[in-house]
Amino acid sequence: MKWWSLGGAIACEVTATLSLRAATDDPVWYVLVVAGYCASFAFLARALRLMPVGVAYGIWGAAGILLTAAAATVLFGDPMTPLMAVGMALVIAGVVIVELGSHPRVDPVDEDDHEVAAR
Numbered sequence: 001m002k003w004w005s006l007g008g009a010i011a012c013e014v015t016a017t018l019s020l021r022a023a024t025d026d027p028v029w030y031v032l033v034v035a036g037y038c039a040s041f042a043f044l045a046r047a048l049r050l051m052p053v054g055v056a057y058g059i060w061g062a063a064g065i066l067l068t069a070a071a072a073t074v075l076f077g078d079p080m081t082p083l084m085a086v087g088m089a090l091v092i093a094g095v096v097i098v099e100l101g102s103h104p105r106v107d108p109v110d111e112d113d114h115e116v117a118a119r
Contacts, residue, residue, distance in 0.1 A: 002050035010063045017068050021076060022059045024113035055102045062095040 016036025023029035047056045066088050072078040 002047055002056075005043050005047035005050065006056055006059060007048060009040045009060050010067065011078055012040035013060065013064045014067045014071065016040060017064070018071055018075065020069060021072065052102050058095045058098045062091045066092060 013036065016033050018028045019032040019036060023033055044056065044060055045074065047060075069078070069079065069088065073080045
């Protein structure tokens with residue numbers, strides 16, 4: 001459920017941001033901007049009840065940047081330079097590192113240690 005909530009937050013945020021760009025040409029898009037951002041924050045709030053804020057916000061923000069930049073290139077002809085691609089790869093690497101760091105390290109404990117500690 002946490003990943004569905006976070007995915008919904010990302011999809012709504014990207015939709016709202018792309019709609020904001022479209023609204024510069026046609027103000028009717030502002031309806032989708034407001035609805036998208038409201039839905040995005042509702043989904044994000046739900047995800048935050050189920051996962052650490054640093055992980056959820058990092059993935060939400062990074063995925064939003066990547067998907068918005070890619071979609072804006074296709075929909076609006078925005079540039080996508082090699083340097084931008086390197087920056088996006090660094091964003092992905094950073095989010096992966098934060099996600100991996102969010103899991104507590106589990107040291108393997110010998111069965112005998114549990115028995116000794118229990119006595």
